[in-house]
Amino acid sequence: MLLIGKNKIDNLNRKIIHIVSAIIICFFPYFLSVGQIVALSLIFSFIFLISKYLGFLPIINRVKRVSLGEVFYPLGVMISSLIFLTQGETTAFQFGVLVLGFSDALANILGDLYGRHRINFSWGGKSLEGSLAFLLSTFLILFSINGGSDHPFQLVNYLFLSLVLTILELILFFGLDNLFLPTIASYLFIILF
Secondary structure (H helix, E strand, O other), rough: OOOHHHHHHHHHHHHHHHHHHHHHHHHHHOOOOHHHHHHHHHHHHHHHHHHHHOOEEEHHHHOOOOHHHHHHHHHHHHHHHHHHHOOOOHHHHHHHHHHHHHHHHHHHHHHHHHHHOEEEEEEEEEEEHHHHHHHHHHHHHHHHOOOOOOOHHHHHHHHHHHHHHHHHHHHHOOHHHHHHHHHHHHHHHHHHH
16 A cells, blocks of 8 residues: 655645646636736736745645745746737647646656656756656647657657657756746747647
8 A cells, every 4th residue: 555645645636736727727718818818827826926925725835845836837827828829829828738737747746656766956856757757748748639640750759849848847946847838838839840
């Protein structure tokens, strides 16, 4: 039987919220304007920032590392919506949100539960197992969004994009991945596909 501590359960619960919110956000372009997405993003960022200091959302405030990820998450969605939805790039926007929601969350969950091989930087560390989960998840998201591939070169693009985003997630700390991942993922998606 796998024993999981309270900190790991809190982290798992936070990441489930991360995933569910990404799924919901993917549908925003179908029933919300960009202005409404921006307004919601700002409201949630403000609520999460205030909560960080007043402690009224305990599941968010139990993070045991220095991070503003919960504040940056809606800001990353806002920036991505302003750049890509205004250009009619709904699929690119959704890809960025799914990478943020699924790949980032799975990297954290699996790295937290099974990470044995640490990759350390002066500002913190992550696990090789978590990074591999991010890579695989991003690859699968690309594969499902683009409907598979008839050409081997397309699979190379999938792998390249997944690897670039994995390296980015690996080196960004303090929650900055939540700010940059959706926009960079969406931008690279447009360039490569």
